[in-house]
Amino acid sequence: MLLTIGVYRAGAALNQYLRPIEIPVAGGVLGLRAGWTYRELLPKLATIQDTADLQEIVLLQGLGWSDVEIFDAARLRTYTARPQELFRLVDNPRVQLFPRGIAELEDEEPLVRAATNHTVLDPYLLIAYPFAGFFYVDPDNLRLAKAIRFGFERAIEDGSYQELIDQSVFTPWLKKHLNLVNRKVLVLANPSPAEVLSAVKPDHWIVPWHELLHGDMNRGDQLCTLRQFIALCD
Secondary structure (H helix, E strand, O other): OOOOEEEEEOOHHHHOOOEEEOOOOOOOHHHEEEEEEEHHHHHHHHOOOOHHHHOOOEEEEEOOOOHHHHHHHOOOEEEEEOHHHHHHHHHOOOOOEEEEEOOOHHHHHHHHHHHOOOEEEOOOEEEEOOOOEEEEEOOOOHHHHHHHHHHHHHHHHOOHHHHHHHHHOOOHHHHHHHOHHHOEEEEOOOOOOHHHHOOOOHHHOOOOHHHHHOOOOOEHHHHOOOHHHHHHHO
């Protein structure tokens, strides 16, 4: 395939053809989702306590997005549309919640202000499911794979990796608008890449997936007790 290196969504299919470096490129942060919604729907969203309640509303996603498979597996109701239609559907409103990765919200906020009249960021829910991108290299390029792994693990150990996440994702804007400490965390399984993601060492995750998936954490204030989330909570 003439591939030197690339970052792709971790999954069993790619592992058959490429060599993965099983360290999440964003530490699992890609699996944390908060949603845009129609302002007058906020009282309804405030009543949602668990994934069973979440089944009562319609979630919006783009056509072909991999998140739809995860929502389908959780028996959630999902409406899909072309990218240019998404915020219009929220503002009409044809759907109740448009979950987005928390790393995407800050860049989208100016678009929301310019293109909608009633769309706001839901302050109550954080939808979470294991999700990661891996570095992949040519299967025969063991030397490159070892170099990437060594460099990545060194960045994790010396704290520079967490510092990069704090600067590029856990920004002051996100801290202010996400208000993580007051959110309910609704955890979904992600069956498709589960076996691949099980190869990730626990200390290579920023998001504590073991605790979330086993029900030991279900509130934002619990995440805020972890040093990984200090920049979002302190």
